[in-house]
Amino acid sequence: MVDKVIWDDLLEIYKNTTWGADNQSQIRIANDYIRNTLQVIDDEESEGLRTGITIPNGLDGIDVGDDVTAIIGRPQASIGLLVDDWDSFLRRTAVYLDEPKAYFIKEDSSYTADENTSHNQAGYRAVLSLLKICMDAALVTDANNGRIVFHSGNRVDLPLHLTSKGIQGVDIGSIGELNKCLEEPVHKEQKLQILSEAIIELISPIKTNERLAYLVLSVKEILQRVNGGYQIFVSSFSYNKIRNEVATAQSDYVSKIHKTFTDIQGQILGLPVAAIVVASQLKAAPECGPDIWGNIAILAGAWVFVVLLIMSCVNQWLTLNAISEEIRRQINRLQSDYSEISEQFSSAYTNLNNRICWHRFGLAIIITLGVAGAIIATCAFYYVLPSSSVINCITRSEQAASPAIWAALSSF
Incomplete structure (x- = not known):
């Protein structure tokens, strides 16, 4: 019997849930583990509040293999993150700095440590990789205000704002090549400087809130500029x-x-x-x-x-x-x-x-x-x-x- 519900318990429930409107959903009792977890939530009011799950009709007569109607809201932040879709997920500044340790997205059932990565999740992780490179090349990362700050004569801000459409159009291959280029320790500082100048030149004319989406779609061009700039640098070294x-x-x-x-x-x-x-x-x-x-x-x-x-x-x-x-x-x-x-x-x-x-x-x-x-x-x-x-x-x-x-x- 589960004493206190943790994220792994909720994750097992979420993966066996058919999501409905207004948080009303159908949970499939796939095994005794789910049945016991729901019993704890139904019996302990505090656990219901922590997990955000309410079972209106109780679990009497519900056995393994049955479905049960439940109202599933957001759990406490200390447990994990449950959101409806990727747009809701991407509104949080923290998700651009690092992938949350515990999250579930109803839209495509994406979750932390999912081996069967969805297309959106693969794009999101590629964007995270790109942003880490940008942070290395930037003057400073303003986490509180959700922006990466570049400077080359004038200040250029890159707000951490993206939609699900943005992560769907990610060129994962080009981001991988850019990572590989910058992983080499030889002339790494010069490469980061070239990257910073390329990003500034590319996003400066773009509206502030659209810069990250434009950058994500232009990774291939960024890669070409970095490679070209580095070749110019190398040519001056003989x-x-x-x-x-x-x-x-x-x-x-x-x-x-x-x-x-x-x-x-x-x-x-x-x-x-x-x-x-x-x-x-x-x-x-x-x-x-x-x-x-x-x-x-x-x-x-x-x-x-x-x-x-x-x-x-x-x-x-x-x-x-x-x-x-x-x-x-x-x-x-x-x-x-x-x-x-x-x-x-x-x-x-x-x-x-x-x-x-x-x-x-x-x-x-x-x-x-x-x-x-x-x-x-x-x-x-x-x-x-x-x-x-x-x-x-x-x-x-x-x-x-x-x-x-x-x-x-x-x-x-």
Whole structure:
């Protein structure tokens, strides 16, 4: 026994109903399921109100196979939608945005999920498909006011208003081809722009309330305009043009990458010079004197040089990172805009990335050599000048400077 009537219960009743005037209809009790549903409706007043069904003479003596007279009105909106014909169905703005999940149309017994789609229902679903394309190409969809808004210099509205005659004349095949054309991801934005311009040009001269009907009847022309416009767009895109752009970009990136070395070339060449200077200028100085201070100055200069070299190399490393990121963006743009030929140019960008890796390796070697040279210079410094001599020299300098400092302070 049915406890609470749902849409599937009503749908079974509607499919076995002969519709009459003023909502008076004859329901064929085709099975026990329908008999039990009607019994719940007849027994429970609340269910009668929810479903909009009244059985004036009750179900006494009515068995499976009999007909029963009933007044069938509209059920509550939360259950589903029951309308007399397609014109009544198409007066609702919501049905242009998406197909209702639960509806039944008395005129040709069309309903949701009907496997035996009627001609009107097939046309309606084709119109929905067309409208989804239009929404993608439009500036905005104003669902509250039931219109699709296009804009190209001036605003052009496409009201969501159609009659049953409109869905009967739908060119389902052309709508399918238009869908297939726009499903391809290549140049999809350009195709939608071409579609938008074609729709605006086609419907602008037409009266506002007649635009959708005219658009539905003109799908084949829309398809021709989109294909023609796209061919014009493609003709402006050539393989040689892309190849030249990639070659120019590659040359530019090579120059930028090469510049990361030329900018520090002077410092790189200074590495062997600095090593020779340190090796030749360090002098043995067992006693505190000018030679010790000269050695300290040479060693300090070597370390300052190495620190500055490391800072320059780190700066060039960051520059290579920025160039690598820019190359990555170029690769993504090429794959997005020209995916069909992007693989033919991928090797150029791969070579650039390899070049960047080699430059990073070179910078790492330079930093290593610089630090190693400074460490060797420090070892050489302590070899020619024992640490005790340096400490004694510094101590004597402090002792000699102390009386002079105190004398200067006492004069104030």
